[in-house]
Amino acid sequence: MSEHPADRRRFKRIEFDARTELCQGDFIWPVKLIDLSLKGLLIEKPEPWLGDRAMAFSVDIHLNKDVEIKMDVQLTHDDHGQLGFVCRHISLDSIERLRRLIELNLGDQKAMERELGALIEV
DSSP states (O other): OOOOHHHHOOSOOEEOOOEEEEEETTEEEEEEEEEEOSSEEEEEOOSSOOOOTTSOEEEEEESSSSOEEEEEEEEEEEETTEEEEEEEEEOHHHHHHHHHHHHHHHTOHHHHHHHHHHHHHO
């Protein structure tokens, strides 16, 4: 029996709506954020889509006018009008904001500690 990818997922995803921009080279796409985790994010595929899967992307998630989460990401899948990305680099400020956002949405400190532990193991 094959395992479904969602069953293998080690990081809890939270649904979150925030102004989000995906960038690659000179391209900037405003995108709809579907969900995110400590390890990556899922967005609706923008139109027109001209991204190059072989190159890195950056993403800016604007939590408010002065606070954002920035990360360098790599495209991992393009399915059913959605793009999935894995985080390749994130600053300490951004990871702290993301950690706090996920902690608030999980509502469970122990679950957050498990998430962080799994991130360190990866």
